[in-house]
Amino acid sequence: MMKYLRKIEDLGISGGMAKWYDKNSRTSRMAELAAYARDISSLIGKADKKPNILEVAPGPGYISIELSKLGNYAITGMDISADFVDISRANAKRENADVNFIQGNVSNMPFMDASFDFLFCSAAFKNFHDPAQALREMYRVLKPGGKGLIIDMNRNASDAALKAVVNDMKLRGFDRFFMSLTFRFFLRNGAYTDAEFESLLAASGFSSWNIEERGIGLYVLMNK
Numbered sequence: 001m002m003k004y005l006r007k008i009e010d011l012g013i014s015g016g017m018a019k020w021y022d023k024n025s026r027t028s029r030m031a032e033l034a035a036y037a038r039d040i041s042s043l044i045g046k047a048d049k050k051p052n053i054l055e056v057a058p059g060p061g062y063i064s065i066e067l068s069k070l071g072n073y074a075i076t077g078m079d080i081s082a083d084f085v086d087i088s089r090a091n092a093k094r095e096n097a098d099v100n101f102i103q104g105n106v107s108n109m110p111f112m113d114a115s116f117d118f119l120f121c122s123a124a125f126k127n128f129h130d131p132a133q134a135l136r137e138m139y140r141v142l143k144p145g146g147k148g149l150i151i152d153m154n155r156n157a158s159d160a161a162l163k164a165v166v167n168d169m170k171l172r173g174f175d176r177f178f179m180s181l182t183f184r185f186f187l188r189n190g191a192y193t194d195a196e197f198e199s200l201l202a203a204s205g206f207s208s209w210n211i212e213e214r215g216i217g218l219y220v221l222m223n224k
């Protein structure tokens with residue numbers, strides 16, 4: 001279903017669904033999101049100047065907020081959903097985190113060419129209406145020598161692996177039922193395989209990339 005819906009438009013998340021996603025992330029996904037932030041910080045590495053970092057489609061913004069605690073970074077988070085921009089700004093304020101959350105579409109980002117040293121995008125690539133254009137935009141806004149990391153679900157993730165991840169969320173009742181169905185029938189069906197990433201990347205402009213399977217996800221590291 002996701003595959004068909006995104007042919008019509010970008011799958012932004014707003015209203016009650018954005019509020020639910022924010023609450024669920026805060027209560028069940030913080031360990032996972034903080035681990036992503038640590039991975040991203042080590043990929044950024046040491047820099048002479050304050051690195052400019054972009055998070056594409058941050059939703060409630062927790063990865064950027066966690067990342068801001070790990071180093072001296074200038075972080076921008078850009079999401080298509082105005083509701084998520086409000087939610088992520090409120091989350092950053094509560095945590096006293098210095099992250100600039102703004103609204104924008106990955107297909108036409110409001111940034112100059114070569115603006116960022118590093119960019120990342122988690123659990124959102126499969127939401128994009130035009131994934132090839134999203135990659136071209138990611139390439140455009142990175143500085144030469146910059147890197148991008150896409151983390152998203154693997155279309156080839158097994159049922160058993162999905163079940164284990166939902167179990168780890170320690171949800172109950174309706175939330176657990178809803179999350180199991182969402183993972184199996186909505187998210188995984190809409191996700192890309194490593195082979196699909198390969199062919200999208202071959203047409204993107206990136207000079208090299210590495211695709212690694214991790215749990216139910218793919219880590220796609222791209223070099224400009």
Ligand SMILES: C[S@@+](CC[C@H](N)C(=O)[O-])C[C@H]1O[C@@H](n2cnc3c(N)ncnc32)[C@H](O)[C@@H]1O
Pocket residue numbers: 010011012013014025056057058059060061078079080081084104105106107121122123124127128129
């Ligand atoms: C499943 S959420 C992921 C949020 C967060 N990155 C995370 O890991 O929890 C997908 C996000 O993609 C955003 N989105 C969808 N299409 C977009 C687009 N074309 N440009 C920017 N953001 C987009 C949605 O509004 C939503 O915040």
